[in-house]
Amino acid sequence: MHWFESQLADLDRLAQEYTQAQQKQAGDIVNVSENTRLKRSQFIDAVQALVDKVIKIKGVGACAAYHDGLILAQAAQSPDIDAFGAVVQESIRAAQQGGSSLRLGDIQQIVIVGAINKLAMLSVGPIILCISCPKDINLASVLS
Amino acid sequence: MSSNVQFLDPRKSQNSEIDSILRNLMSIQGVSAAAIVDSDGFVTHIHRDFEINTDAIGASVQVVFGAASRAAQHVGHHQTNMVISESNDGYILSTPIEAGFLLALVTQREALLGRVRFELKETIPVLKKLFTSYLAN
Numbered sequence A: 001m002h003w004f005e006s007q008l009a010d011l012d013r014l015a016q017e018y019t020q021a022q023q024k025q026a027g028d029i030v031n032v033s034e035n036t037r038l039k040r041s042q043f044i045d046a047v048q049a050l051v052d053k054v055i056k057i058k059g060v061g062a063c064a065a066y067h068d069g070l071i072l073a074q075a076a077q078s079p080d081i082d083a084f085g086a087v088v089q090e091s092i093r094a095a096q097q098g099g100s101s102l103r104l105g106d107i108q109q110i111v112i113v114g115a116i117n118k119l120a121m122l123s124v125g126p127i128i129l130c131i132s133c134p135k136d137i138n139l140a141s142v143l144s
Numbered sequence B: 001m002s003s004n005v006q007f008l009d010p011r012k013s014q015n016s017e018i019d020s021i022l023r024n025l026m027s028i029q030g031v032s033a034a035a036i037v038d039s040d041g042f043v044t045h046i047h048r049d050f051e052i053n054t055d056a057i058g059a060s061v062q063v064v065f066g067a068a069s070r071a072a073q074h075v076g077h078h079q080t081n082m083v084i085s086e087s088n089d090g091y092i093l094s095t096p097i098e099a100g101f102l103l104a105l106v107t108q109r110e111a112l113l114g115r116v117r118f119e120l121k122e123t124i125p126v127l128k129k130l131f132t133s134y135l136a137n
Helices: A003-023 A029-055 A081-101 B010-026 B054-074 B113-136
Strands: A062-067 A070-074 A109-113 A117-124 A127-134 B031-037 B043-048 B083-087 B090-096 B102-108
Touching (some): A003 A029, A029 B010, A062 A081, A081 A109, B031 B054, B043 B054, B102 B113
Antiparallel strands (some): A062 A070, B090 B102
16 A cells, blocks of 8 residues: 555544544533544544645645535645635536446546646545646656 | 543533533634524623624624525525625634524634534534533533
8 A cells, every 4th residue: 555545544544433423322412522523623634634745745736625615624825726626526526426327336536637737536534635736747656 | 532520510511512612613723713692692602812792793693694594595495504704804604503502603814614614514413412401401
């Protein structure tokens, strides 16, 4: 497993732990609430940490995470940040519709390659991680 | 992290948890105030990092939420889950909790809207349970 895959696996684990914390029966609502909050902040902090690491990789132009098409974590201020969100939302919706008719299962990854740049969108728990880079960059290799 | 402290008064521990939730919301980048407003527009719990007229903000948030809910009903949207007001300097987000109580967040412009909205959406079910229990005690 290369570096980025292991980072995504860690995020997936934290997302699952958060979901499990949410599903616990609220016999003791105060402690359940505290635990859920802790798990959520561990997951979000890990997303922000990954975004901060990915942007430092040579060749990566932008990295951000979105929830329902709205920005959740970003590495640096970018003028296109809201446009990315709109593209993410549209792409995920289209992929989900196509995915269900083709029985692809839950959408895990979408890549849009343009003449100049490309954009990879990866689904991790409730969020979508977006990485943009020049078209010629091999993302799998720079993220390994 | 689970607390080992067992509160004798459940209402006191619920109150303290509500305060912890507001403190947690305040720790999000760009959030400058987090308040719980009752159905009459009175602020019952608040955390903020600037001077704020609590009576005015509480009443305004209730009025805005009420107006947005009515507008939604006029177009056949039955339940309003969140109202987001965007201004030059930031956002005000309000979400219903229980029995007319609202959770309102005031943010600066640099706040990440998706981050704040995600946190609000995830916090509301817990607050609903706490309030149901809080109001029953």
